[in-house]
Amino acid sequence: MQSGLGAGWGASTEQPGEARRNSTPGTVTDLEQGPPKCSACRVQEIPCAYFPSRLCRGRGDTAVAERCSLRMDIHSRRLEVSHGDSLEHGASRASPIRSPVRDPGGMSRTRSRLASLCFALCLGLAAGVVTGCDDDDESSRLHVDLQSIIEDAVSKGVTPGVSLAVASDEGSTWLGAAGVGDVERNQPMSAQHRFRAGSILKTLVATAVLQAVERGTLALEDTLTERLPASVTDRIENAQSITVAMLLAHRSGIPEWVTDETNLAIMADPEHLWTLEEILGIAGAQPSAFPPGSGYGYSNTNYVLLGEILSAAEGRSWRAIVRERVIERAGLSHTRLPEPGDLDCPAPCARGYVPLDEGLADLTVVDPSMAGASGGHALETTVSDLLTFWKKLRAGALFERKQTLESMLAFQPAPEPESRLVGYGLGVMQLDSRGVVAIGHLGTTAGYQSFMLYVPKTGRYITGNINVMGDLAAVLVPIMDRAGRP
Numbered sequence: 265m266q267s268g269l270g271a272g273w274g275a276s277t278e279q280p281g282e283a284r285r286n287s288t289p290g291t292v293t294d295l296e297q298g299p300p301k302c303s304a305c306r307v308q309e310i311p312c313a314y315f316p317s318r319l320c321r322g323r324g325d326t327a328v329a330e331r332c333s334l335r336m337d338i339h340s341r342r343l344e345v346s347h348g349d350s351l352e353h354g355a356s357r358a359s360p361i362r363s364p365v366r367d368p369g370g371m372s373r374t375r376s377r378l379a380s381l382c383f384a385l386c387l388g389l390a391a392g393v394v395t396g397c398d399d400d401d402e403s404s405r406l407h408v409d410l411q412s413i414i415e416d417a418v419s420k421g422v423t424p425g426v427s428l429a430v431a432s433d434e435g436s437t438w439l440g441a442a443g444v445g446d447v448e449r450n451q452p453m454s455a456q457h458r459f460r461a462g463s464i465l466k467t468l469v470a471t472a473v474l475q476a477v478e479r480g481t482l483a484l485e486d487t488l489t490e491r492l493p494a495s496v497t498d499r500i501e502n503a504q505s506i507t508v509a510m511l512l513a514h515r516s517g518i519p520e521w522v523t524d525e526t527n528l529a530i531m532a533d534p535e536h537l538w539t540l541e542e543i544l545g546i547a548g549a550q551p552s553a554f555p556p557g558s559g560y561g562y563s564n565t566n567y568v569l570l571g572e573i574l575s576a577a578e579g580r581s582w583r584a585i586v587r588e589r590v591i592e593r594a595g596l597s598h599t600r601l602p603e604p605g606d607l608d609c610p611a612p613c614a615r616g617y618v619p620l621d622e623g624l625a626d627l628t629v630v631d632p633s634m635a636g637a638s639g640g641h642a643l644e645t646t647v648s649d650l651l652t653f654w655k656k657l658r659a660g661a662l663f664e665r666k667q668t669l670e671s672m673l674a675f676q677p678a679p680e681p682e683s684r685l686v687g688y689g690l691g692v693m694q695l696d697s698r699g700v701v702a703i704g705h706l707g708t709t710a711g712y713q714s715f716m717l718y719v720p721k722t723g724r725y726i727t728g729n730i731n732v733m734g735d736l737a738a739v740l741v742p743i744m745d746r747a748g749r750p
Contacts, residue, residue, distance in 0.1 A: 470691020616711020
C-alpha cells in the first residue's frame with residue numbers, strides 16, 4: 265500500500281487491516297494475589313492491572329493512581345539486573361515479587377520481579393534438538409551447556425520461557441527451548457514458537473534501505489528535506505542537515521519519541537492505531553540531542569523516518585518492500601510483517617508478559633503500527649528464521665555488492681555500558697560482554713526480549729527470545745560467555 269505521506273500528513277501511514285481481535289487490554293495471569301483490587305486507574309483510562317495494587321487508592325470500581333510516572337521501557341536495549349546483582353558475575357535474581365514500585369524508575373524495576381516460585385513449580389522444560397550437526401564432543405558439550413543455561417533461567421524465575429538457536433560457520437545448527445510459551449495454558453515453549461522481535465526489525469529495514477541505495481533509488485547522503493515533505497520535516501530540528509546514513513547509524517540527534525507518557529498510552533490502549541503525526545508530534549516537541557553527525561544517540565524515531573523515506577522513494581509501503589526484498593528473498597517462511605490492525609500471531613505463538621505485583625500482564629496483542637519501522641510488535645518471527653536471515657545477510661546474499669555489507673558493518677563508537685553496546689553500524693550493533701564481542705541486534709517490545717548475534721571469535725550465530733519484559737542479561741550474558749569459548 266502507499267505511504268500516507270503524500271495523501272495526508274495526519275492520516276495513518278498505512279490503512280488498518282480488516283480483522284481486529286476482541287481482547288481485553290491488560291489481561292493478567294494471577295500468580296499469587298488474586299484479582300486486582302480495582303478495575304481501572306483513571307489516568308488515560310489505564311487498567312489497574314497495569315499498576316501495583318498499592319499504588320491505587322480505591323474509589324468504588326475505579327481508582328486513581330498515586331504515581332502516574334511509572335515507566336515501562338518498551339524499546340529499552342538495557343541488559344538490566346536488579347537487587348544488587350552484577351553483570352560481571354552473570355547473576356540473575358530468583359526472588360519473588362515483593363514491594364510496589366516507589367522510585368521514579370517505576371516499571372523498569374517492577375517488570376524485573378517475577379514470581380519465581382510459581383515458575384519453578386509449574387513450568388515445564390523442553391530439551392534441545394540438533395539439525396545437520398557434527399556429532400563431535402565440542403558441539404555436544406556446547407549444546408548441553410546452553411540447554412542448562414536456559415533451563416536455569418526458567419527455574420530461577422527469570423522468564424516463563426526461552427527459545428534459542430545456535431549455528432556455526434560450518435552450518436551445524438542446534439535448537440533449544442525451556443519453560444512455557446503460554447503460562448495460562450501451561451503450553452511448553454519450543455524453538456518453533458513465533459514471537460515479536462522488537463528492534464531486530466531495524467536490521468531488516470536497514471537492509472532494504474541499503475538495497476535501495478544499490479538500486480540508485482536512494483543515496484546515503486540524501487537529506488530529510490530532499491526525501492520527505494515539509495509537513496514532516498518542519499517538525500524536525502536540523503532536518504536539512506540530517507542524512508539517510510545518520511538515521512541508519514543513530515547519529516542524527518533526533519529525539520526519542522518513546523517516553524513515559526507513550527508507554528502508558530500503549531498499555532492503556534494496546535490496539536490503538538498509531539499515526540506518523542502522533543509519533544513525530546512527540547519527538548518534535550523535544551530539542552535535538554546533538555548537532556547532526558556529531559555523536560551517537562539511539563532513537564526509534566530514526567527508523568520510523570527511514571520507513572517513510574523508503575516508502576516515498578519506492579511508491580509503496582515499507583512493509584511491502586521489506587517483505588519482498590528481505591523476508592521472501594531470504595526464505596523466511598515463518599516471519600510476518602502484519603499490517604496495522606492485524607493483531608494475529610499464527611500458532612504456535614509465544615505469549616508476551618510484563619511482570620506486575622498482581623501477576624503477569626499479557627501484552628501479546630499490541631497493534632503493529634505502534635513503533636512503525638523501528639520495531640515494536642511489527643515483526644513476528646522464530647529463532648530459526650532469524651538465524652537464516654543473519655547468516656544470509658553476513659554472507660552477502662542480500663546485497664549485490666560486497667561494499668554494501670562492508671558499509672553496514674563499519675562500526676562507529678556507540679558507548680552504552682549498561683547494555684554492553686560499544687559500536688553501531690548501519691542497523692547493526694556491536695556488543696562486548698566481558699571480552700566476548702558479538703555483532704547483530706537486540707530487540708525489546710512489550711512482553712518480549714530478543715537477540716540476533718554473531719560471535720566472530722568462535723564463528724557462532726546465536727538467536728533467541730524470552731517472553732517477558734525482564735532481565736535479559738541473566739539469559740544472554742551466560743549464553744554469550746559460552747558461545748565465546750570452544
